Amino acid sequence: MWEMYNQLIAGIPEQLTVKRYVSGNFWTVVESDIGVGVAGTARIVTRPPTGRFPIAGASLKQVAELAKSWNLVEASIGVAALNSYYNAPEIAYENGTLFSEGDDRLNDPYIAYRNFARGKRVACLGHDSTPIDSLLKDVAEVAMFGEQTGAYPLSAVDYLLPEYDLVYLPCYSEVIKTLPHYLQLTKDHVAVICGPSITMSPVLFQYGAFDMAGLVITDPETAFESACGTGIKKMFAAGKKASLRKEGIDSLR
Numbered sequence: 001m002w003e004m005y006n007q008l009i010a011g012i013p014e015q016l017t018v019k020r021y022v023s024g025n026f027w028t029v030v031e032s033d034i035g036v037g038v039a040g041t042a043r044i045v046t047r048p049p050t051g052r053f054p055i056a057g058a059s060l061k062q063v064a065e066l067a068k069s070w071n072l073v074e075a076s077i078g079v080a081a082l083n084s085y086y087n088a089p090e091i092a093y094e095n096g097t098l099f100s101e102g103d104d105r106l107n108d109p110y111i112a113y114r115n116f117a118r119g120k121r122v123a124c125l126g127h128d129s130t131p132i133d134s135l136l137k138d139v140a141e142v143a144m145f146g147e148q149t150g151a152y153p154l155s156a157v158d159y160l161l162p163e164y165d166l167v168y169l170p171c172y173s174e175v176i177k178t179l180p181h182y183l184q185l186t187k188d189h190v191a192v193i194c195g196p197s198i199t200m201s202p203v204l205f206q207y208g209a210f211d212m213a214g215l216v217i218t219d220p221e222t223a224f225e226s227a228c229g230t231g232i233k234k235m236f237a238a239g240k241k242a243s244l245r246k247e248g249i250d251s252l253r
Contacts, residue, residue: 002068004180007203009064012085016060023077024227027196027235030080031224032060035088036217038227038235039080039197040172042072049074060085072176079175079197083214086201092216092242097200099216099242107243109194109213110135113166116190116252123164125157125182126172140166161185171195171214183208190252196235200244212244 021030028039047070055063055077064085066078085091092099098107110131117140124132126146136142143164144151152160161167167186171193173179183191187208196215204212216239217223223238 001177001180004203004207005068007206008082008086008199008201009061009067011201011203012061012064012082014059014061016085018055018058018060018063018081018084020224021055021063021077021080022224022227023073024229027223027227028073028076028080029223029227030055030063030077030084031220032081032084032088034090035084036220036223036238037080037083037085037087038215038217038223038238039076039083039175040195041076042172042175044072046073047071051077067174068177075175075177079199082199083197086199087214087216087242089216089218092200092244095200095202095244097216097242097244099240107213107241109168109192109211109243112211112213112243112249113190113192114139116249117166120165121163122166122168123161124168125154126170132168157182157185162188164189166190166192169193171197174198180207196239200242202244205246210246214242214244215239216242 016033019031028041030037049071050069051066060081063081064078066074069075117136120140122140122142124144132142145154162185169182190210192211193209194213198212198214200212200214219238222233226235
């Protein structure tokens, strides 16, 4: 269960520290010596906190350990700490992440896989159905899993998910720790993890991910303002849509 998280944590250099952080209603943001990371805030009252130490000024690796906490607000901080390293522009680029200063459409996970999805079965877990309806429903058989009207409940994933060719997984699953299980269920198919919370590291390829479609933060102040609710811009305005793929989409059949 913990192997994926332990590998990600182990990859963070010992000397890095946390400069500041905020845990907002929707977004958690951590800034380290190397970059800024985002995670969706898990607004669920669960176990008591385990990290009883000041976050600001602490070792980034120590804060990233909170990703394993069963206090899910704390876990959001831990995943944001992971992302402040792996999703920092410098590290993301070194790991092969694609992002650009221009049009982000090529890194949009729904546009990019439209041709591959044609005539296939597509599953989407916990996503807003709007981009699915507009970009995939006309070319593929699409099933939603989650709380939307007409969707399968998430309890159906063990029974049905292995039947789908292309699966979109929510980045939030890394915080609540369902991601390793989802990837196990989809290991023989194409799994795309979508959203700002996903840690864009090649480590996830080992566990079944094909593509991490996340966010590289290039405007820290906008990210913090969005998390605090003091700005007018949304979180995606704070960075660039990015994609770290196991291999080229053209290789898929």
